Every structure is written in structure tokens, then in C-alpha cells.
Amino acid sequence: MADPALSFVIERTGDLLIQKIAFLKDVRRQVERLRNDLVRMRCFLKDADQRQDEDARIRNWVSEIRDAAYDAEDIIEIFASKVEFIKDKGLVTKLTFYPLKFVNLYKIGKEIKSLQMTLSDIADSREKYGIKNLGEGMSTQGEELQRLRRSSPFNEDKDIVGFEEITKSLVAQLLKEDRNRRVVSIIGMGGAGKTTLAKKVITMLMSGRNSTAVLGMQEQDLEQRLYQDLQDKCYLVVLDDVWKEEAWDCLARAFPDVNTSSRLLLTSRNRDVAQHADALSKPLELKTLGQEDSWQLFLRKALGHGDNAGCPPDLEEVGREIATRCAGLPLAITVIGGLLLAKKKLKSEWEKVLNSFNTNLSKSQSGVSAILELSYADLPxxxxxxxxxxxxxxxxxxxxxxxxxxxxxxxxxxxxxxxxxxxxxxxxxxxxxxxxxxxxxxxxxxxxxxxxxxxxxxxxxxxAIRKAKDEIFFQIHDTRDDEISAKSRYLAVHSLRVKNYFGSLTPPLRSLLFFNIRIYEENISLRFKSFRKLRILDLENVEMYSNLPKEIGEVRLLRYLGLRGKLSIMHRFKIAHSVVLRITSTTRLPHSFGRLRNLQTLDIRTHATVIVPNFIWKLESLRHLYAYDMECDVPLKIEGLRNLQTLSGIRFDDIMHNNMLTLTSLQKLGIWVDDGSEIDKLCMHLSEVGSLTTLHLYSTRGRGRPTLAGLSKLHHVTELKLSGLWQMLPPDFPPNLSRLSLNHTDLTDDPMPVLEKLGRLHGFHQLKFLELGRLNHLDEIKAEKGALPQLLCVRIRNCGRLRKLPEELKHISTLDTLELVDMPKDSISKLAADTALSVPNLRIFDS
CATH class of the missing domain: 1.10.10.10 (Winged helix-like DNA-binding domain superfamily/Winged helix DNA-binding domain)
Incomplete structure (x- = not known):
């Protein structure tokens, strides 16, 4: 299928026809005909994804088909949502709305007929504008990309940096004593230097030995020739850039496994291919180059100098910035270095390249751009x-x-x-x-x-951006000069421009995402009635000065609504010296939320309590409700939500007022409890919810400290999280518990003697993963000798005062990885230096 968006839209249109048959029976023939027209149109698009880059006419033609396909899906879903809204009303309301059904049927019939005429015009224009020979073979660009892929392994590249350690490891694996045929694999993203490294290793191993190339033979003849010639030999074969497991299966037949210690060196972007080729051999992942190695390679490519060559002082700052932008990819550095080598060694020339870095790469038909293009083309x-x-x-x-x-x-x-x-x-x-x-x-x-x-x-x-702009009407608003297209279906906003954001424009948006928008003098003005086609609205970390308007209920197709972070009413007060003070108060969701019958995910994890009207039970499609703290004037009804999998931030009393057995899909549950909460009764209430596997209990100062009891009734729970000011551990635990998390607790006694007796946790002698998180006062860890004999990974998250790990960790032979997450730089440097010789892998993550 040439166009991924078009393929899915056509398939979904067919699915909708089946799902909504009760609502669409009066216009079924029209819908079927529309879908058939789209399917027939798709037959002309076999090679259009390659050809449209060469011919603007093809690109525009494909865009028109895609637009019509989106419109077809929207028409059906909007109509069905209106009919579904009526079907759940009482008899009087149904009779009132009955005439409206015929009006809607007439409107959908009219819209479908208009779409059919549009498709007919599009089909006629194919011949009219000379768009011919689609689907008859690979285009020139496609052939060029394949040629590039085939030829790249034979291009000489003597400038190799940063591969010393992994080269030694590869050579050691290839020379390891083992009579069986083994496959040693190098994996990494396109442009990371897999082929270059493989060539370097082979050059080392084949020095003074014979090598053979067999060219110009048919596939079957080549397979037989190789198999016969290699029957009694110890051979080393390089298979460069194997993309699929099926390809390996075909190749493997040509290489006999006859106990001659033969080896195959395989490179791939796909880890699954490497593991499929030899499950007993751990693939070696080629990481990107470090900062200094990137700089040395850049100097060689951009200046044509050898090792340790310096850079003219006036070029160094901009040169290092260009090298940094290559993100450690040798192929990217090579491409941009080659571009600079042909230019004058002037700062102004290098600055021009820096300013147009991404543009230059995106327009290139070789190097990084072409290889990444090919990687994309290979995706299903x-x-x-x-x-x-x-x-x-x-x-x-x-x-x-x-x-x-x-x-x-x-x-x-x-x-x-x-x-x-x-x-x-x-x-x-x-x-x-x-x-x-x-x-x-x-x-x-x-x-x-x-x-x-x-x-x-x-x-x-x-x-992704380049492809998406053409293929799914995708747009990013990230400068104040951007204009929002009237055709945008997917829009990400990275900056705001005017108070009334869209003005009179109403693009047919399906996804609208805001990222880290800080609003001070202006507010987001969204005319929800105009966004009937919206499926996804993400307002995470958006500061707003009013509650969501009631018109949100008009967005009937909405399936994902993200309000996480700082969405709240922000009151502003001027005080002395014109300082502005912002005070956050509670957030209230409008009653119209009850109309969002298609909503699957609602994320209201804000920094304030969220007041929720008693509408949640109406959201029959709801799967995930994330909240820190929800409040309702009456007991919150949640019964009957058969699709609900995640529910967090609900209060003890609300849980006890509902029959939890009706939540047949519930897997994760987070509950606020206080000193009046009877945990034993809660556990009895939840004991028959067989799908429940994760329970999170929150308790904070001001709500009291309830006594934990009755947890042993929860046979289905395998993960327990206790957050807040718990002073004591529970007297009993769920019998099948395998994961336990204690966050911000106020335990007065050492919990370890109790925890190591938990059967499913296997004590600490079986512990393989250890995570220490958000322990602000932790400055030292003590571990007895031999206490953690099977530890594989230690993760330390947000422990700002920790500077040293116990000496005993250095002597654990199984320890493979140390992960540092959200840690200060000085902590990272000291911990890294402390474990440099004892832990093979150090991973550093920033949120």
C-alpha cells in the first residue's frame, strides 16, 4: 500500500460500515459504494509513494484522494455519534428527536453523494493531467535508493573513530573457541557505522588470507555454489544490512554448519533479526559517537586533516555546534563534513551551513537522508x-x-x-x-x-515531519510566523501567537496537541463546536485562566483528553512593586462531559483537586481515568464501566458506594484513604474483582493515618504501592505479591526484616533489579557482603544527596547495569567514577 494514512482510513471506513450498520441501514448502499470507490482508487497507488516525490501532479492527486477518504470516515462517525446520543434517551426524548434522525439521514446521504462526485472528478483528472503508468514498477528514485543501499558497503572509509572497544569485543567473539557455526551481530540505527565497523573487523582478521567474491550468479545457483564450496572449510562471511528474519532464513541455507568453527558477521538495524539468526549470541549494539570522537571525525571530514589536527580558532565554535547537531551519527558527520570540505574555510560559510543544516540533509539524495528514507519505506x-x-x-x-x-x-x-x-x-x-x-x-x-x-x-x-506533512495533513506550529493550514488534520502547537488562536479558521483536526505552553497575558480560545472531528486533545502543562467551557461536550468523537500538569484556574493579584502572584485553586469539569460517549482516556492529574460532576458512569467507552485527587458532591458513580482498566485518584467512600464487580476489566486502582477508612472492608469489597492486579493506596497528612489490615484477601493483586505517611507496614500482604513500592512513607522501624520474608519477593538473595527513587535525604547505602548475589541492575532516581555506592556492589559479578535517572551532574560524575571499573554499562536518563 502506497499511503499508510489512506490505507488505514479505507480499512476503518469498512469497519465502521459493519459496526454502525444499525444506524446506517437507510444509507448502507451509498456507504458501500463510497468505500468501493476508495478501494478502486487505491489500486492506482501502488507506487505513488515513490512517484509523488518526483512529480508534483501525482503528489497533489494522492493528497486529494486522502482528503476524500478522511472526509468519508468523518461523515460516518459523526452521523453515528448523533444517532447513538438519541438511542439512550427516554421515550419522550426519542419521539422528540425522531424527526431529527431523518434530517441527519438526508444530510449524510447528501454528503456521501458529494464525496462520490469528488472521487469521480479525481479519477478523471488522472488521465487529464497525464498521470499514467502508476503501479507498473519501481520509480527512478526507488531504484536510486536501492542502488545506494547495495553500493554503500563497498565505499572506502578509512576515517574510523570511536570503535576501539567494540572492535576488540567483536574480534574476541569471532575468535571464540566453538566448533559450531555462530553468528555475531552488529545492530544500530542507519548511519551509526555498522558497515564501517564490519569492514574494519574483517580487514583485521583477513590480513594475509584469501578472500572471495562471487558475482553475477542467479540466487539458486549461488546458494548451491556457496554450500558446496564451504562444506569442509572454516569460513567467515559478512552479511551486511539484513533487514528481515525471512531474508536471514533464505541466506542461512547457503552456509553449512559442519563443526568447522565457522562464523558469520551480520549487521542489521533490527534487533529481532540478530536474535533470530543466533539466539545464543548477544548482539553488539553500536552506540553513537561521543562528543570528542564526533569532533575528531568531523575535523577529518570537514578539513581533510589527519589525526589530532587542529581547527582554526575562528571556526571551532560553529564547527563544534555542527558536529553536535549530528548527534554522534558517523554518517551524518560524514555527509555534513563533505559539504563543508568543498566550501571556503570562512566562519560565514560554516554558519550558513549550520543555519540550514536540516534543510541540506532533507534535500540530499544520498547519505543520511536517503538511508533514513529507505528505512521509512521498509516499514509496514x-x-x-x-x-x-x-x-x-x-x-x-x-x-x-x-x-x-x-x-x-x-x-x-x-x-x-x-x-x-x-x-x-x-x-x-x-x-x-x-x-x-x-x-x-x-x-x-x-x-x-x-x-x-x-x-x-x-x-x-x-x-517524520517531512513525510507527515504530505501524507497525513500534519503541521507543527512553532514560530510566530506560522500560518495554520485550513487542511490540517494533525496539529502540534509549540508556541502561541494570538489570543483567539484559530480566529475564524476551522481546520478538520483529528489531533490537537499543545506542548509546554505558558500563557500569561493571553488565553487559548478554542471554539469546540467547530472541532466536530477531533479525536485527541492534549493540553498537558497548559496554564489556563478559566475552567474548560461546557462546549467541550460537543466534541462527540473525542477519545483522548489530556489535562495533566498545570491546568487549573490561575488567579492573578498585583502586590507591592508590581509583582504578580498566581494562586492555583480547584478545577471543575463541566457537566457536558457526560456527552463524550467515545472518550477512552481522561487524564486529569493536575496540581489541584478536580471537582467532577457525577457523569463518569455515562462514559461507556472509558478505559483509563488518571487523577491525583477527584472530588464529587455526591458519591461518584462508576458502576457498569465494563471497559475501564485504570482508575486512580478516587476516594475511599466513592469506591465503597459502588459495586466493583461490574468493572470487569479493571486492572489498576488508586484510592485515597484516611483514618476513617476501614481498609479491611475495602479489601473484602475488592476481593472478588478478579481482573485487579495493581492496588495503590495514598495517605497524606491532614487525612489521618489508617491502619492497614485485610490485604491478604486480595489474591489477585500482584503489585502493591503505598504512598504517604504510613508509619507501619501492613500486618499481612496479598499472598501473590511480586512487586512492592513504598513512596514518601514515614516508617519508624526498619522494614527489611519483614520484607525479606515475603514469599513471592524471594527475599533479597533472589533480587535482580533494585530501584531507589525520590529519597531526598539518602546519602549512604549499606549492604552486607553477599546480600545481593544475583543483582543485575541498580536504578537510582532523583536521590540528589547520594554520592557513593557501597563497596559490596563492586564485587557482585552479576551486576551489569547502573542507571541514573534525574540525578545532579556532580552525583552522576562521582557515582560513574566510583563504578567505572566494576559495572559494564552506565545509563543516564533525564526526564
């Missing part, structure tokens, strides 16, 4: 759409994987696979696939080795 259609969505996030932004998954699901990118609510599982799998292909970088992992957050390399982000 659904991964292309997921990848393009990442371009909406700001440069260097740490992206929460959980949030990203909720957005992808809300957008309808994910499809259910084999059970209810498995879109989230599919979405996480796609995050892993993008990471394994090195299109996305892991920023932080959880203790059970799941990806918690990720980043996108700047050059990769530029590719």
Missing part, C-alpha cells in the same frame, strides 16, 4: 503511521510510551487482534518494533525490562 503501513505521529512531539522530547499508546489507540491506528481491549498490546508491540529497527530510541526502561519512555533522533524526527 501501520508502523509508518505510528512513526509519522512521533513527529508531532518537540525535538528531544521524552515521550511517555503509555501516553503514546493511548493516543495511537484513540486515533484508531491499532486493531483488535484476538481478544477485547488488546489494541494496547498491539500498540506496545509496535513501539518495540520501532525501537528494534532503531527508528526510535529507548529513553527509560521499567524494572521488568519494558519500555517506559522513548526519544526520536533529531534527523529521524525531521524525516
Amino acid at each position: 503501513a501501520n508502523l509508518k503511521f505510528c512513526f509519522l505521529y512521533l513527529g508531532l512531539f518537540p525535538e528531544d522530547h521524552v515521550i511517555s510510551v503509555r501516553k503514546l499508546i493511548h493516543m495511537w489507540v484513540a486515533e484508531g491506528i491499532m486493531q483488535k487482534r484476538d481478544a477485547v481491549n488488546l489494541e494496547e498490546t498491539a500498540a506496545y508491540d509496535d513501539v518495540e518494533r520501532l525501537c528494534s529497527r532503531n527508528m526510535v530510541r529507548v529513553a527509560e526502561m521499567t524494572v521488568d525490562e519494558r519500555i517506559k519512555s522513548c526519544r526520536v533522533h533529531d534527523l529521524v524526527r525531521e524525516l
